[in-house]
Amino acid sequence: MxxxxxxxxxxxxxxxxxxxxxxxxxxxxxxxxxxxxxxxxxxxxxxxxxxxxxxxxxxxxxxxxxxxxxxxxxxxxxxxxxxxxxxxxxxxxxxxxxxSAPGADPDAMPVALRPYFGDRLSTVRWHWIGPGMYCTRSRDMPSLIMLKIAPGKSLPLHSHGGSELTQVLQGSYNDALGVFAPGDVADLDQDVEHQPVTSPGVPCICVSALDAPLVFSGWLARKLQRFVQL
Known part of the structure; x- marks a missing residue:
């Protein structure tokens, strides 16, 4: 694809x-x-x-x-x-x-991510951050994170304090910018406010890098932000 x-x-x-x-x-x-x-x-x-x-x-x-x-x-x-x-x-x-060749092992981690998260998606050690939502963070670069979100979950509405790059590895999500499937990257800045919703079927796994914390609109999400550190 x-x-x-x-x-x-x-x-x-x-x-x-x-x-x-x-x-x-x-x-x-x-x-x-x-x-x-x-x-x-x-x-x-x-x-x-x-x-x-x-x-x-x-x-x-x-x-x-x-x-x-x-x-x-x-x-x-x-x-x-x-x-x-x-x-x-x-x-x-x-x-x-x-x-990246056609027919490649779907469980294989992208080469660029292997030094930080291991060789395979199935061996990632996830940490619970909310109902149906899991996260892991690179020890070397805390602003480099992977997320695993159950199907049909809606993330809180948010904008960005700086730049964000998110690459979809498995599953998909949609927001105001369209549908993001495996291979798609969201290249976002402070002008973008969105609320990703994961698609039905399989969990959405993605890797994200931030150069500033997210800016959440809801008061509950803002309170929880200090615990999940996004």
Missing amino acids: RPHHHLDDATLMSLAAGALAMPLAVVASAHLERCEQCRRRLREAEAVGAALLEQTQPSVPAENPHQDALRAAMLARLEGEDDVELRRESRIGGDAAVA
């Missing part, structure tokens, strides 16, 4: 420049494993970044040929299509193509 919801251009540019916060970059990399369209757009963003770097890099004095050679080599690496692919595979894991 091809994703229908993709990474924002600004997110891809930040990722290409190495400026995206690590938790957000991890989720973005998990999406790139599933999405050929965003991989192509990332290569385009890296090419734009290389061109901008070449235009803004100060000229090197002729008496320093060694530094000039290093700069030329760096630009060649940035512009080379093969090296772009090599850096992308390094960023999301060498087995990404296998993990």
Whole structure:
């Protein structure tokens, strides 16, 4: 299934420049494993970044040929299509193509997430945070979390104090922005207020990265927020 919801251009540019916060970059990399369209757009963003770097890099004095050679080599690496692919595979894991291939094991964790949550979805250790809602958090990056939500559950209405990236791994949910199924990513900012509702059938499992706490509208959700730390 091809994703229908993709990474924002600004997110891809930040990722290409190495400026995206690590938790957000991890989720973005998990999406790139599933999405050929965003991989192509990332290569385009890296090419734009290389061109901008070449235009803004100060000229090197002729008496320093060694530094000039290093700069030329760096630009060649940035512009080379093969090296772009090599850096992308390094960023999301060498087995990404296998993990995202048609017919791949649906229980396999995306390669980008394995250092933080293990190799398989079925072995994740979940912690109860509410009726039908479970969570686990990366020890290395507390703002990188996985959620497992039972079918037909409605999350509290909320907006965002900063950026949020959410990648659906299993199941699906819908909100004002549409239906999000496996492979889809929600790339959200402070202007978005929504209330995800999980679809019938199977639990919805997703991975999220936040650079600021959520902003809940209801008083009960705000009181509970300090316990679930979202």
